[in-house]
Amino acid sequence: MTGRRGALIILEGVDRAGKTTQSTKLVQALQDRGHPAEMMKFPDRTTKIGQMISSYLVKATNLEDHTVHLLFSANRWELVPLMKEKLEKGISLVVDRYAFSGVAFTSAKPGFTLEWCKSPDVGLPKPDLVLFLQLSPAEAAQRETFGNERYERADFQKTVLQRFNQLMTDPTLNWQVIDAARTIEELHKDILRHSEVAIEQAATQPLKELWK
Ligand code: NYM
Numbered sequence: 001m002t003g004r005r006g007a008l009i010i011l012e013g014v015d016r017a018g019k020t021t022q023s024t025k026l027v028q029a030l031q032d033r034g035h036p037a038e039m040m041k042f043p044d045r046t047t048k049i050g051q052m053i054s055s056y057l058v059k060a061t062n063l064e065d066h067t068v069h070l071l072f073s074a075n076r077w078e079l080v081p082l083m084k085e086k087l088e089k090g091i092s093l094v095v096d097r098y099a100f101s102g103v104a105f106t107s108a109k110p111g112f113t114l115e116w117c118k119s120p121d122v123g124l125p126k127p128d129l130v131l132f133l134q135l136s137p138a139e140a141a142q143r144e145t146f147g148n149e150r151y152e153r154a155d156f157q158k159t160v161l162q163r164f165n166q167l168m169t170d171p172t173l174n175w176q177v178i179d180a181a182r183t184i185e186e187l188h189k190d191i192l193r194h195s196e197v198a199i200e201q202a203a204t205q206p207l208k209e210l211w212k
Contacts, residue, residue, distance in 0.1 A: 006037070006202070009128065010098045011096055012131070017180045027039045038094070049071055049078060050075050053071055057149045057150050077124070098130075099211075107163045114167070128174060128202040131194060176194045
């Protein structure tokens, strides 16, 4: 590779923290400033695996808990060749959820350890930046009510937040906690600032592997 590689930037957080709004705004702002950037989201419901996941989330089908965890991971792995191709071309990827959601949501179910949940995602492209949109359960409760999908329950989301907090103690990752209780524009400014630093730093560094 001769040119600069793109940065892998992930947005994580509990449901309703504003990840999708902020990912869209970030891609637009990066493009406006001359940084090639594209958005991705997980689960990617457009693939065959993604359709199985989507049908589970909308409760049209039931899947065994380990099985659905592995499908979420497979849905990331099937997009790895495309992600690497884009990053190598110098395109930064802004990704709405990644392996951290995978681990936080499954390990919030009884009988699942963080270690077991992490293992299928070991070796995925390692993010250069993980932005965690922090919103307390009380603040989340003031936003519009949950939809009807699986996992959209306040008690479950509380456990998910605890699991995210455990994942954020990992010093091998560049976690940045963003206070998501502020306005859309305030959050956006912070997110853009962190992202531009990450893009600069990633440009001259090889892409690494997650949790390895
Ligand atoms: N989710 C998302 C998981 O349980 N595991 C995963 O690996 C990922 C990426 O799917 N409640 C959950 C979190 C969400 C749901 O996400 C769908 P979205 O962003 O609402 O499409």
